[in-house]
Amino acid sequence: MRKRNSIVFSLVECEEDYVKQLSALVSVFLRPLRMAASSKTPPISHDDVNSIFLNRFVTTDVRRHQKHVVRLDLFRDYIALNTLLYIYLVRTYCC
Numbered sequence: 201m202r203k204r205n206s207i208v209f210s211l212v213e214c215e216e217d218y219v220k221q222l223s224a225l226v227s228v229f230l231r232p233l234r235m236a237a238s239s240k241t242p243p244i245s246h247d248d249v250n251s252i253f254l255n256r257f258v259t260t261d262v263r264r265h266q267k268h269v270v271r272l273d274l275f276r277d278y279i280a281l282n283t284l285l286y287i288y289l290v291r292t293y294c295c
Contacts, residue, residue, distance in 0.1 A: 205279055212272040219269055222262045229253075 230253050237246045 205283065208272070208276055208279055212269065212276050215265060215269045215272055219262065219265045222265060225253075226262055 230249070233244060233249045233252075234246070236242060237244050237249050
């Protein structure tokens with residue numbers, strides 16, 4: 201049970217880090233480049249921005265992984281609750 205819990209907790213941490221990195225990518229690079237592409241004298245075209253970031257992939261990926269992190273958090277909480285309940289029941293009936 202401990203091994204399963206540590207795997208789930210590790211997975212949640214990795215997903216949270218990945219979402220943070222994707223969010224930073226979008227806010228630091230993608231949005232400013234899109235705004236620059238919309239300016240009067242664009243240093244880069246919208247097509248170039250889309251080809252660099254695979255337009256729909258990045259924004260869709262951020263949303264999808266954010267939902268995934270929420271689900272994993274719920275699952276982690278469920279496992280923690282079940283572990284506590286198991287410990288309580290074992291101590292109640294064994295001692």
